[in-house]
Amino acid sequence: MYRILVGVETDEDRAMAQASMIESLPGASDEVTAILVHVFQDNPEGRSTPQLDGVRHAAAAFDEHGIDYEYYEASGEPAPELIAAADELDVDMLCLSGRKRSPTGKVVFGSVTQSVILGTDRPVVTVSPDE
Structure with missing residues (x-):
């Protein structure tokens, strides 16, 4: 059994690209548990992860x-x-979908995907939605 952390934002296209990648894994329906994770920075509406x-999607x-x-x-x-x-969840892999940013944009705004890749010893797969 494989546990995959899926860092999901509100963007539907990026979330669907992540879901598609996980669906394409051999034995996904029998061997994978996806953990849909959202990190709230600001949540004035009080929404929970399943409501995003x-x-x-x-x-x-x-x-x-x-x-x-x-x-x-x-x-x-x-x-x-x-x-x-x-x-905490002892996942086998992380699946992220980053935004396209220029090198300057990454310096100014940061890159969550880059920070996660550099900050974990677990495998990280990144996907992007089809253009």
Whole structure:
């Protein structure tokens, strides 16, 4: 059994790219549990992870393909919280979908994906939605 942390934002296209990658794994419907994780930085509406558009679409795709999944949420800075969740949940891999940014944009705004890759010793797969 493989446990994969799926760091999901509200963006539906990125979430679907992540779901598609996981669905493509050999034996996904029998051997994989996807853990849909969202890190709230600001949540004035008080929503929970299953209420987010990206998460709902990924969960629907997993339902359609018979892939087990769980929800997990945290609050704080995304990169350290994703790394902590991966450790706490003892996942086998992380699946992230980054934004396209210029090198300057990464310096100014940071890159969650880059920070996670550099901050964990677990395998990280990154995907991007089809253009």
